[in-house]
Amino acid sequence: MSVPETTTLDRAAGPPVLAARGLVVRYGRKEALKGVDVSFHGGSLGLLGPNGAGKSTFLRAILGLLKPDRGSAAVLGFDSARAGLQIRAQSGYMPESDCHVPGLSGVEFTAYCGRISGLGGADARRRAHEVLVYVGLQEERYRKVEEYSRGMRQKVKLAAALVHDPAVLFLDEPTSGLDPQARQETLELIRDLAHNKGMHVVLSSHLLKDVETVCDEVIVLAEGQARTSGRIDALKRMASGFVVRVDGEVERFARSAQEAGLTVERDGRGALLVQDGGGAGALTARALFALGRAAGTPLRHVVPAEESLEDLFLRALAQEPR
Amino acid sequence: MPVYDSSYRRLEGAKQARRPRFLPLMETGLRLFFRRRLPKLLALAALGPFGLMLVFICLPHLTPTFPFSKLPPEASLLLHLSGTSAYLYLAQLERFFLLLFAILAGGGLIANDLRANALEVYFSRPLTLLDYVLGKLSVLLVILLCLSFVPCLLLWITDVALAEEKGFLLEQLHLLPRLLAASLLVSLPYGLIMLGISALTRTARNAMLVAAGLFLMTSLFGMILPEALEEPLYQLVSINNSVQRLLALVLQPRADLVRSLSFFDEGVPLLDAPLLLPALVLLGWISASLFALFRAVKAVEVVQAA
Numbered sequence: 262m263s264v265p266e267t268t269t270l271d272r273a274a275g276p277p278v279l280a281a282r283g284l285v286v287r288y289g290r291k292e293a294l295k296g297v298d299v300s301f302h303g304g305s306l307g308l309l310g311p312n313g314a315g316k317s318t319f320l321r322a323i324l325g326l327l328k329p330d331r332g333s334a335a336v337l338g339f340d341s342a343r344a345g346l347q348i349r350a351q352s353g354y355m356p357e358s359d360c361h362v363p364g365l366s367g368v369e370f371t372a373y374c375g376r377i378s379g380l381g382g383a384d385a386r387r388r389a390h391e392v393l394v395y396v397g398l399q400e401e402r403y404r405k406v407e408e409y410s411r412g413m414r415q416k417v418k419l420a421a422a423l424v425h426d427p428a429v430l431f432l433d434e435p436t437s438g439l440d441p442q443a444r445q446e447t448l449e450l451i452r453d454l455a456h457n458k459g460m461h462v463v464l465s466s467h468l469l470k471d472v473e474t475v476c477d478e479v480i481v482l483a484e485g486q487a488r489t490s491g492r493i494d495a496l497k498r499m500a501s502g503f504v505v506r507v508d509g510e511v512e513r514f515a516r517s518a519q520e521a522g523l524t525v526e527r528d529g530r531g532a533l534l535v536q537d538g539g540g541a542g543a544l545t546a547r548a549l550f551a552l553g554r555a556a557g558t559p560l561r562h563v564v565p566a567e568e569s570l571e572d573l574f575l576r577a578l579a580q581e582p583r
Numbered sequence: 584m585p586v587y588d589s590s591y592r593r594l595e596g597a598k599q600a601r602r603p604r605f606l607p608l609m610e611t612g613l614r615l616f617f618r619r620r621l622p623k624l625l626a627l628a629a630l631g632p633f634g635l636m637l638v639f640i641c642l643p644h645l646t647p648t649f650p651f652s653k654l655p656p657e658a659s660l661l662l663h664l665s666g667t668s669a670y671l672y673l674a675q676l677e678r679f680f681l682l683l684f685a686i687l688a689g690g691g692l693i694a695n696d697l698r699a700n701a702l703e704v705y706f707s708r709p710l711t712l713l714d715y716v717l718g719k720l721s722v723l724l725v726i727l728l729c730l731s732f733v734p735c736l737l738l739w740i741t742d743v744a745l746a747e748e749k750g751f752l753l754e755q756l757h758l759l760p761r762l763l764a765a766s767l768l769v770s771l772p773y774g775l776i777m778l779g780i781s782a783l784t785r786t787a788r789n790a791m792l793v794a795a796g797l798f799l800m801t802s803l804f805g806m807i808l809p810e811a812l813e814e815p816l817y818q819l820v821s822i823n824n825s826v827q828r829l830l831a832l833v834l835q836p837r838a839d840l841v842r843s844l845s846f847f848d849e850g851v852p853l854l855d856a857p858l859l860l861p862a863l864v865l866l867g868w869i870s871a872s873l874f875a876l877f878r879a880v881k882a883v884e885v886v887q888a889a
Contacts, residue, residue, distance in 0.1 A: 326706055346709045350598070354707035360700035363691075364615045376607035377708045379598035388594060395591045407699075421704070426594030458591045 276338030278303045278429055278461045279323060283332030286315075286322050293318040295485040296332060301463070305455035307472030307493075308465040309574055310482035316465040317357060319482065320431050324349055337428060350379055353422035357433040357465075359414055361406040367413075368393060368402040371420045378425035385424065392420040396450060412443035419450065429461040430454060436471055448474045469570045479570075481577040488577040497567040502536030502544055504528070506562035507553065517556035518549075534566055604710055608718025613725060616688050625683065632676035633734035636669065640738060644745045669742075670735045670762055671834045674769065678823065681730055681769060686794045688726050689777025691787030692719045693879065698785040702880060712880060720774050727770035735762045765833045769826055772865050776822070779872020782879035798822060816856055822868060825861035832858060 279301040286294040294315045310316050321327045323334040325345020334341040336348045362370055368389050375385030393402045396416040401409065406417055415435060422430060432451065436444040452475045455462040464475050472479060473493065480490040489496065502524070507514045511533065515525045518535055523544065526534040537544035546563045553560040568576075616622055642649065696702055705715050739759065743752050780797065781790040805821025808814075818824045 324707065346711070349707060350709040356703040356707060358700050358703060360703040362611070362701045362704060363695045363699045364618070365611070369611075373607065373611055374704065374708065376611075377604070377705065377710055379709060380594075384594070391592060423591070425598065454591060458593075 276335070277301055279306070279334075279336055279463060281319075281323065281332065281334040284319070284322060284329050284334050285331035286318050286327055287330045293485055294322065294329075297482070297485070297487050299480050299487050299490055301461075301478065301480075303461050304478060305452075305462040305464065305476040307476035307479040308463060308482060309467065309469065309472050309479055310465075311467055311578070314467075314482040315485040316467075316482055317433055318485075320354070320433055320463070320465055324352065324354060324431065350425075351427055352429040352431060353425065353427035354431045355418045355422040355433060355435055357437060359411075360418070361414070363407065364405070366403050366405050367398055367409070367417050367420075370406050370417060371402075371424050374421035375424040380425055388424050388426070389420070392423045393417070395423070396420045397446065411438050412440065412447075415439060415443070415447060419447065423454075427460070429463065431463045431465070433465045434467070435464065436466070436468065444471075451475050469574055473570045479573075481574055483578050488580050489573070493570065493573075494567075496573055497570070502534060502566050503546060503549055504562070504564050504566045505533045505535050505549060505553075505560055506531065507533070507558045508561040509558040511558075514553060514556050514558040514560075517552055517558075521552060532562070536566075603717075604714045605718035605721060608705075608715065609721040609725065612692065612719065612722035616722065616726070622684070622687060625680070625687070629677065629680040629684070629730055630734075632673060632680075633737070635676070636673050636734075636738055637741060640669070640741055641745065669738065670758070670765070671830065673734060673738065674731060674765065674830060674834075675827075677730055677734065678769075681727055681773060682798055682823075684726050684730060685723060685773040685777050686791050686798075689723050689774065689781055690791035690794060691781065692722060693778060693781040693876065694784050694787045694790045697782070697879065712877070715880065716778070716876065719778055723774035723777060724767075724770050727774060728766055731769050732763055732766035735766065761833055765830050768829050768833060772822070772826060772869055775869045775876075776872045779875040782876040816860060819856060819861050819864055822865070825864040828856055828861040829858070829865070 277300050279299070281297050281299050284294050284297040285292065297315075297319060308316050308319065318327065322329055323336055323341050325341045325348050328342055337351055339347045339351075341348060362373060365373060368386075371389035371393055372382075372385040375388050376382065380388060390402070393399060396419050398413060398416050398420065401413055406414065409417060415438075419432075419435065422432070430451075435451065436447050439447060448471060451462060451464065454460045455475060455477075462475065464472060466472055477492060477494075478490070479493050479496065481488045505514075511531070515527075515533060518525050518533075522537075524536045526536075528534060535544070535549060546565075549563055550560055617626075696705075702715075706712075736759075739755065739762065743755055746752070746755075748754075776797075777790075777794055780794045781787075783793065784790050802821045802823055805818045805824050808817035808820055819828065
């Protein structure tokens with residue numbers, strides 16, 4: 262079974278929210294990004310990859326913080342290499358590392374971030390209060406950021422990324438180091454922004470669960486290359502066959518299916534996973550019902566089998582680099 | 584329905600793209616510095632030399648019958664200080680406070696940002712490296728200009744206001760740009776050198792110690808080397824002496840007053856020293872500071888290769 266290399270993410274006309282063509286970034290002799298080609302037209306995108314895959318470098322390059330050695334990247338139609346300021350004015354970035362401005366309280370820090378993002382003083386202060394309430398720091402907003410716990414610091418970073426109401430929100434490992442409750446709260450906020458508030462969200466993480474909770478689309482990065490990309494639900498379906506339950510002799514149906522060139526696996530609970538041997542995705546439910554009738558074993562349950570994101574991720578990692 | 588809607592709301596205000604982007608950095612830097620008690624107290628103390636000069640300017644006008652001839656010779660000389668000499672003398676008196684404030688305010692400007700990883704906060708916003716450096720430098724410039732230019736300006740206004748001749752204002756007008764230039768000449772090197780030192784470390788205290796050491800050591804060398812090598816020009820090894828030499832170029836005070844009031848610590852006629860040398864000394868220190876500054880700030884952008 263082969264993994265689809267790239268699924269087109271075209272969602273609407275107009276410039277994509279994020280696009281990269283042959284993006285290469287080097288640190289000295291090490292190539293951190295080796296010609297990344299991706300396109301994202303809006304919604305919520307997960308940037309998955311193991312540590313060192315190039316996720317942070319990719320985010321920095323598309324935000325115009327790193328100059329690509331080759332290729333190009335654009336956010337909202339702005340070229341990253343030439344219009345980094347415009348990109349950063351319209352996007353919010355929550356870095357992975359712990360960062361703050363010493364001496365400022367939560368509300369001062371958030372308002373300050375608003376001001377350096379182009380808001381006026383009064384607007385920045387008002388927005389700072391609003392977003393801090395939104396992320397759940399209303400009680401602690403007058404305390405110094407240095408005194409915050411890890412979870413609160415993550416929240417204040419999210420508030421600082423949101424204060425100027427960006428069109429696109431880039432989040433680099435937003436749940437790293439959080440306890441389960443704080444992680445759940447953070448993911449709910451991000452999911453709310455992506456699904457209810459009309460904000461485009463790009464979430465970089467090595468935690469599959471985070472991406473699955475928040476994102477509709479995914480790009481798997483490994484060794485500086487985009488191994489696969491597309492809508493998560495489509496990728497899961499495209500990679501699999503059908504789960505079948507048989508009314509009658511299971512073995513007879515399995516034999517018929519194998520004779521028809523299909524791959525059959527037993528899941529141990531009486532169901533069969535039937536896949537097209539060629540992996541071309543040509544297998545249909547109708548064909549399976551016909552096969553069942555022909556074998557004298559009517560089918561009582563046929564649903565498209567879905568892979569877990571983990572399977573998808575592992576398969577993408579196992580792929581040969583292009 | 585909740586009284587206050589705590590869900591996310593879109594921005595209703597407008598973004599101001601055109602204003603100088605470094606201004607928020609300057610405002611916040613100043614606010615953070617003067618939030619502490621020590622700078623406020625020191626700022627009050629720094630008003631002392633200004634008050635002294637103000638007295639010497641106002642006294643002859645306010646009490647014409649005062650027996651000035653009975654004053655000690657140095658005080659009497661101060662009463663006759665006028666024009667640029669007076670301002671140079673004030674600058675001399677303020678020099679300690681200028682250095683102190685440069686070190687106190689500048690020590691943590693970059694070092695604290697490096698420690699708290701704040702550069703990620705700045706550079707993920709619509710700010711350039713230049714905006715960042717300008718923002719930090721302007722914090723120091725505002726403080727140092729408040730200590731150097733503002734007192735001179737107030738003295739100038741007082742002097743002009745008390746003058747009896749009608750053409751005095753026009754006669755003295757040329758002093759204003761020279762005073763500003765002189766103040767910038769003091770503030771810029773101190774400011775840039777402090778930023779460079781602050782970028783070398785992640786602790787404000789270390790940066791302050793290094794800066795104090797640097798200014799002290801160069802001053803010591805400026806005193807020892809001319810004696811040891813019997814060449815007065817070696818005084819210019821000292822950053823302070825180089826600044827003073829250029830300051831004298833801009834203000835051009837009366838040489839006799841400069842000598843009799845010991846404007847320069849060593850009493851050697853620095854006014855006669857060539858200009859190229861102090862300019863090169865300061866340029867050297869400024870270049871080294873800028874190199875350290877941009878290197879430290881740019882390095883944050885580079886993710887270490889695994």
